[in-house]
Amino acid sequence: MKFISWNVNGLRAIVKKNFGETFQDLDADFFGVQETKLQEGQIDLDLPGYYQYWNYAERKGYSGTALFTKHKPLNVIYGIDAPDFDHEGRAITLEYPDFYVLTCYTPNSGSGLKRLDFRMGWEKAFLAFIQKLDAQKPIIFCGDLNVAHTEIDLRNPKTNHKNAGFTDDEREKMTHLLAAGFTDTFRYFNPDATDRYSWWSYRFHARDNNAGWRIDYFITSNRLQPQLQKADILDQIMGSDHCPVELDVDGLTV
Template identity: 90%
Template sequence: MKFISWNVNGLRAIVKKGFVETFNELDADFFGIQETKLQAGQIDLDLPGYYQYWNYAERKGYSGTALFTKHKPLNVIYGINAPDFDHEGRTITLEYPDFYVLTCYTPNSGSGLKRLDFRMGWEEAFLAFIQSLDAKKPIIFCGDLNVAHAEIDLKNPKSNHHNAGFTDDEREKMTALLGTGYTDTFRYFNPEATGRYSWWSYRFHARDNNAGWRIDYFITSNRLQDQLKDAKILDQVMGSDHCPVELDVDGLTV
């Protein structure tokens, strides 16, 4: 079973750059997107064979997630059951007989770390939410988690040490999350791979120079490890400042 995640940085813009063609070529069972930047009714996306689920931010042109799937879920959950954080359209969760799948767009701490406190609150609420799911059945979650976990996960760790996405606070939250029973699937298959990134700034020819960050993930409950088949970064796919990431899993019941 094939899972794809992609921060599209504005769905209406990327549709003009071949998004639907790429979507069809990737032919995923589940396709999670982040940063849709739109409201209900602002796009009519024709994806035959897929159920579409959308979560919009209250603020126009901001944040937002979507999850497209070939498999009708038992249940759909929008948000993380936390009123302080559920107004920005950041998560969608689908329930299936023996697992959950979730797309997530983690808040960015912002320039000058203006939203770091908000981000830390989000991290606590998000972990509590996924733990409540994981207590019932294993979880697969994907998305732009807005953190490079280790120095190996970005080109310039020293100069970015105290910048959003690579602060000690953010990295420690990722370490804590993984320590509660979750697997960073790309590192599971590629524990020491360098130069593998999923986001590049639009400035300074960063993508041409591969001066990037790995901030897009597939994270799974540890007990799914035996079913994991591969995890990939599709860095040849263009259209956004992020590229898609992929996870392949066997033995799931839909």
């Protein structure tokens, strides 16, 4: 079963580029999207054979997630059951007989780390949410988690230390999450891989120079490790400042 995640940085903009063709070519069972930047009724996306689920931010043109799937879920959960954080459209969870799948757009700490406290609160609430799900059945979650976990997850760790996405606080939260029983699937298959990134600034020809960050993830409950088949970063696919990431998992019931 194939899972794709992509921060499209504005769905209406990317639809005018290559999104429809890329979506068809990838032919995923589940396709999570982050940073849709739209409100209900602002787009009519024709995706034959897919159920569509949307979570919109209250603020117009900001944040937002979507999850498209070939498989009708038993249940849909919008947000992370935390009123302080559920007004920005940052998460959607689908329930199936023996697993959950979730798309997530973690808050960026922002310039000057002005939203770091908000981000830390989100991290606490999000971990509590996924642990509650994980206690019932395994979880697969994806998205732009806005953190490069280790120094090999970005091109320039020294100059970016203490910048948003590479602060000690953010990295420690990721370490804590993984230690709670979850697997960073790309690192599971590629523990020492370098120069593999999923986001590049639009400035300074960063993508041309591969001066990027790996901040888009598929993370699963540890007990799914025997079923993991492949995790990849699809860095040849253009259209956004992020590229899609992929996970293939065997033996799931839908």
